[in-house]
Amino acid sequence: MRIKKMKELRFFKGLSLDDIYVLTGRRISQPQLSRIERGISIPSDKDKELISRALKEPVSKAFPESEEEEG
Numbered sequence: 001m002r003i004k005k006m007k008e009l010r011f012f013k014g015l016s017l018d019d020i021y022v023l024t025g026r027r028i029s030q031p032q033l034s035r036i037e038r039g040i041s042i043p044s045d046k047d048k049e050l051i052s053r054a055l056k057e058p059v060s061k062a063f064p065e066s067e068e069e070e071g
Contacts, residue, residue, distance in 0.1 A: 006062050007037040009055050023054030 010020060017030045017037075028036075028047055035041035036051070043051065043063070052059045 004037050004039055005064050006051060006055070009057055009062055010037075013055065015055070020051060020054050024050040 010017075015023075017033045020033055021028065021030050027050055028043075032041060032047075033051070036043045036047065048059050048063050052062045055062055
């Protein structure tokens with residue numbers, strides 16, 4: 001099973017889903033963040049931007065699979 005990059009970055013930065021929820025300005029719910037991490041839900045471009053900002057990483061690093069899908 002492939003670990004989603006978002007989850008890997010969050011884990012190594014010592015952040016919980018609750019931390020990401022707060023850092024996104026409470027715009028993406030914790031259950032939704034969990035579904036995104038597990039690959040069950042596809043985040044919108046705005047969601048990717050908010051999550052990447054919370055992780056302090058570029059979108060291309062937090063969601064590299066998005067680029068693979070396009071290419």
